[in-house]
Amino acid sequence: MSILSSIKGSLTPIHRAGYPFILIGLAGVAGFSFISPSMAWIAIIVTVWICYFFRNPSRTTPVEDGIVVSPAEGRVSMIAEVLPPRELALPAEPMLRVSVFMSIFDCHVNRAPVTGRIRQIAYTPGRFFNAELDKASEHNERNAIALETPHGLVAVVQIAGLIARRIEHWVAEGDDIEVGDRFGLIRFGSRLDVYLPLGTPLCVAVGQSAIVGETVLARLGGEPAKRQYKTA
Known part of the structure; x- marks a missing residue:
């Protein structure tokens, strides 16, 4: 070489x-x-x-039925049972929300947490509170995406942070997306929330570091199978 x-x-x-x-x-x-x-x-x-x-490194994503991977690189900052984003018109029933906070030093390319079809995309203008605060989920500028999966509806929300001023996504409603696929980016410093059906078994805890597209956050269901991997 x-x-x-x-x-x-x-x-x-x-x-x-x-x-x-x-x-x-x-x-x-x-x-x-x-x-x-x-x-x-x-x-x-x-x-x-x-x-x-703006680095865009390759990641090795585990591929398995029902698996949920981290859509962002950073730290698991919150885990809570809350109502889903109202702009997505999901059933007004509590869901499990896992928040991953990205500092300005983390990779900011976002990846799909699950395999599914994009049912809805909803952009909401808003404020620019510190993305680590709980109220950021409701009051900050954000872009919410609802995904239909064989195991139920899942939502992923890009949230602008204190100094973030631009949310980008490169997908459209009706698109099929696979776990680990790149779908967007936020600059500079921000957070992603993943909304899962209540009762979904989690594989992470608050304070844990997460690698985008690699760290397994939870399992939605399905029979455990021999895990495969893809690098992209």
Whole structure:
């Protein structure tokens, strides 16, 4: 294997959503280099951080009937029994909500927690409270997605945080999606909530670190089978 191939294989891909910000950072580096070397160095550090923020690494996702994986990279910040997001028009019955908080240093590409069909997508404008607060689920800007699965309805909600100002998703109502598929991104610093049928057995606890597309949050049901994996 050549040195060039080794270097290429060790680099983490950057999601295309970050390209405009990287170009702005590089423009800042070029501009400040003629004005202030110290500011140019600051611009270089910021540009490197932008590349890091928009990283889009491969993940090895467990594939098994009824499995629920983390849609975000970060920390399991809350687990609660609550009513589902009202904008999705789901039955007004309590569901199990698992919240994963992403700091500005976590990978922000979001992945599907389950395999299913997208029944509804609902964007709701709102405030920008700290995403770790419970009220963020109801008051913050968010994008809610309802998924039909063989084991019932599941919802995943992208929630903007204190400094997040942009929620993106790349799926549409009626799309089929597989567990671990990339479906969106939030910038910068935010949270994802997963709503599961009440009584769903959990595999995580509050405070646990979660790896997007890899950490198993829960099992919806189905007969345990030999687990397979996919890397993407």
